[in-house]
Amino acid sequence: MSISVLRPGLLTTVQDLGRHGYQQDGILVSGAMDATALRVANLLVGNPDHAAVLEITLLGPRLRFETDHLIALTGAHLSPTLNGRPVGMHRPVWVAAGTELAFGAAVAGSRAYLAVSGGIDVPPVLGSRATYLRAGFGGFRGRALRAGDVLFVAGPTPTGQQLMAALAASAASAAWAPARWTPGPALCPAPLPNPTIRAMAGPEYEQFTPESRRAFWQQPFTVTTEADRMGYRLHGPVLERQTQVELLSSAVTFGTVQVPAGGQPIVLMADHQTTGGYPRMAQVITADFSVLAQVRPGQSIRFREVSLVEAQALYLAQERRLRALQRAVETVFGS
């Protein structure tokens, strides 16, 4: 059960839901930038939602499946093809040994996810298979994929086997066969070019001037080219504090909007540091992490304020949708 990397793409890494429990050792969480897309991809192939998948950035890789597999693609629309023909996203697809997956134009979004039934089989490090690029561990040898790499895949799950059998039977002599169904749009949103991101006021929000607070919610910010898995530098109105008192380092997390002395904010992403000393203007809500993860450099975003109660209601609604999808796949195809 393996996949050969013919071309690596711009930045293709093994990711899961992240490495939890070691932030107090200074170890980043890492994991998928768009965790919802990762979870949906996994559920579609009968995996536990936290299984390891490939995170594919803007320019996709070229891969060859060396054995029959059940796969699903979610997240950004990067024009995926199987043996040169377009393949639908957000659905399970059976692929025969020898089939090649490639990508074309980046139509919408930044990051696509490829799940394979059974999960990408790399050794877990500190409880996770996520790649920690800067420290060089986790994932596939602690690095992004290169041409010539061979990824091992665990055997398909029982649910995955049922799905594979059904799809293979429908394939006739074709080298691959997609399912005809997809989850609803709430779990498979089309990435928006200039989205509004919902956020809560951050712990140091009140330290900013009233003008800066207003500007933060009312004016757009451009995502600069300094945007990677660690965070996005934004360009927009200068945000000023009313005090120059230095802060002591404290925890920062995915979605923390911190403002260094220059007044241009940085929003932290999956490879965020564990602690930071910049004032925290805002905190993006978990339900909008996926939207943020799919924004591209050069696009603009706006922030909209929501309450903690609203943020948590949205969090729970998203969890319910994911759990409903898991139940549906298991009910229809579980053994």
Add this chain to the structure above:
Amino acid sequence: MSTAPQPPAPRAADVRLFPLGDAAVVLEFGHGISPAIHRAIQAVSRYLTEYPFPGLRELVPAFTTLTVYYDPWVLSENGRHQPYERVAEILHQLLPAAQAAAGEAGTDLVEIPVCYGGEFGPDLAFVAAHTGLPPGEVIARHSAPDYLVHLIGFAPGFPYLGGLDERLAAPRKAEPRALVPAGAVGIAGAQTGIYSLPTPGGWQLIGRTPRRLFSPEWARPSLLQAGQRLRFVPIDEAEFYHLQQHEH
């Protein structure tokens, strides 16, 4: 350890709770760097590690705060509770017991061997000139105190240390180095620390330790932990290479 009377630790009623987004709550124990606040944070951190509540994801202690990451789905108990209210209620109930359980913090002493000066400490001369102390005196003062590990952050295994001799304070380099080797011991302002990964950096480097500060293969990936005490022990070059062989 100092025998001066210790200031009282913050009481549960003095701890302020506020959210960091929809999946974390921050416990703030006061303002400013102080051993009393540090002890209170360590006590609660130890208690929650020993008696985690359902849905507790992880803890991040810092100078004045303990950030508690939680799973809102678990805390909601199938939508019956508002997760933040529930986690705040649980923490308010736990705090008095957690703080009462405060043991003797900071008794665990870790010795870090350091080869000062020369190629290992290219900025020792600068720090000596800046402080007006002879290099030998800089080394003596740097290796004299028991430092307190306030937190691990910035990079894997990187300790934020309290207790630097004020006379050793020195500004950061105007131009950061493109690459500082792992193990480099530096001074920046009134702080001293050890680089745990090769990284760009602007600290004044006065020495280097052959010890590894972190490894993903250790059960606890960071050599140092918040709450420990640390002492730098001067070694010579021969000893540096000898110890380095044992580390790798």
